[in-house]
Amino acid sequence: MKKIVIKASRTYEVQVEKNLLASAGASLAALLPPPRTVMVVSDDTVFALWGEKLTASLRAAGYTVKEFVIPHGEKSKTPETLFALWNALAAEGLTRSDLLAALGGGVVGDIVGFAAATYLRGIPFVQFPTTLLAMVDSSVGGKTAVDLPAGKNLVGAFNQPIGVFCDTDTLSTLPPEIYADGCAEVIKYGYINDPALLEMLEKDFSGDPEEVIARCVCDKRDVVEADERDTGVRQLLNLGHTAGHAVEHCSNFTLSHGSSVAIGMVVMTRAAIAAGLCDPAVLPHMLQMLERYHLPVTCPFTASELAAVAMGDKKRNGKKITLVLPRTKGESILYPIDAKDLEAFFAKGLEA
Ligand code: NAD
Ligand code: GLY
Numbered sequence: 001m002k003k004i005v006i007k008a009s010r011t012y013e014v015q016v017e018k019n020l021l022a023s024a025g026a027s028l029a030a031l032l033p034p035p036r037t038v039m040v041v042s043d044d045t046v047f048a049l050w051g052e053k054l055t056a057s058l059r060a061a062g063y064t065v066k067e068f069v070i071p072h073g074e075k076s077k078t079p080e081t082l083f084a085l086w087n088a089l090a091a092e093g094l095t096r097s098d099l100l101a102a103l104g105g106g107v108v109g110d111i112v113g114f115a116a117a118t119y120l121r122g123i124p125f126v127q128f129p130t131t132l133l134a135m136v137d138s139s140v141g142g143k144t145a146v147d148l149p150a151g152k153n154l155v156g157a158f159n160q161p162i163g164v165f166c167d168t169d170t171l172s173t174l175p176p177e178i179y180a181d182g183c184a185e186v187i188k189y190g191y192i193n194d195p196a197l198l199e200m201l202e203k204d205f206s207g208d209p210e211e212v213i214a215r216c217v218c219d220k221r222d223v224v225e226a227d228e229r230d231t232g233v234r235q236l237l238n239l240g241h242t243a244g245h246a247v248e249h250c251s252n253f254t255l256s257h258g259s260s261v262a263i264g265m266v267v268m269t270r271a272a273i274a275a276g277l278c279d280p281a282v283l284p285h286m287l288q289m290l291e292r293y294h295l296p297v298t299c300p301f302t303a304s305e306l307a308a309v310a311m312g313d314k315k316r317n318g319k320k321i322t323l324v325l326p327r328t329k330g331e332s333i334l335y336p337i338d339a340k341d342l343e344a345f346f347a348k349g350l351e352a
Pocket of ligand 2: 230
């Protein structure tokens with residue numbers, strides 16, 4: 001088992017191992033012992049596959065277990081779902097001694113974290129991530145949110161969980177395209193600041209993902225511990241995301257988040273090379289890496305289409321937008337530019 005300690009506004013452990021759901025009750029008892037109520041929140045797909053394993057383990061350890069299951073997908077990450085969850089917590093009479101458990105991908109984890117930040121002004125929550133993306137990224141670091149019609153993650157809170165349990169067995173039921181989404185985030189960590197991870201990724205890690213997941217969690221730990229509230233170095237985690245979010249939006253969300261981030265990384269790398277800010281050897285290496293993990297690399301949109309969306313991005317700060325640019329193979333930098341120059345920058349990233 002890999003264990004990583006995150007020292008943020010709350011200190012907690014991330015565990016990565018096979019079959020962790022079976023021992024979830026005992027693991028949780030070491031943090032907040034029963035008797036108390038655990039509201040398990042999941043989506044319909046994940047709950048059907050893995051819900052019984054988690055709830056049986058919690059009940060066997062002596063917890064009272066309640067369940068709240070939402071339809072799967074981003075469409076559920078709304079204030080309406082949050083409202084329904086708050087009401088369910090109140091109807092079941094959960095108090096601050098009780099806790100919430102998120103069983104699912106980033107959608108469930110983000111909603112549960114925000115509900116836990118706000119119900120009774122804060123109750124504890126624990127994460128059981130079941131997608132690769134949630135294991136390496138969204139379950140760690142305390143960003144929680146729901147979407148508004150005006151954009152993704154526009155209402156949320158920083159709220160750290162009391163523990164994160166990554167049961168790698170759950171990855172066995174992931175559809176390949178959702179697994180590939182997580183691979184885009186894994187690869188991202190390599191180009192941000194982890195050349196050794198890039199070397200590990202030369203060999204397909206799918207058969208034995210524990211070490212790679214733990215390494216990504218360590219990379220995330222380092223930036224979260226340095227900048228929990230996302231005012232500086234944590235923004236490096238947005239590599240590929242400014243262009244990526246624009247790609248996702250322009251495709252009307254038919255391109256997945258991971259695919260869009262992959263395309264976004266390529267656009268920013270090509271633009272950084274054209275601007276003399278990045279070693280040209282990074283681009284062929286990145287293209288090969290993304291293709292190895294079945295991710296797209298070609299942007300189907302124009303610079304003006306991308307810029308129109310990116311100007312509304314919450315990463316924009318007044319007239320400036322901070323880009324994340326690769327510099328060498330395994331090193332990226334924050335690079336603020338005037339928002340008016342963004343379209344021309346994207347255009348450099350689209351030139352063949
Ligand atoms: P998701 O939660 O929608 O899961 C993707 C799909 O996979 C869903 O249909 C789900 O039912 C299914 N699924 C999940 N686990 C499964 C399993 N083990 N077997 C079979 N099917 C399974 O999406 P995601 O990609 O996990 O997360 C994306 C969300 O995470 C977005 O809302 C994004 O904004 C958020 N996010 C948050 C952070 C953060 O720091 N909080 C970071 C990155 C992304
Ligand atoms: N996923 C970006 C962050 O946690 O900051």
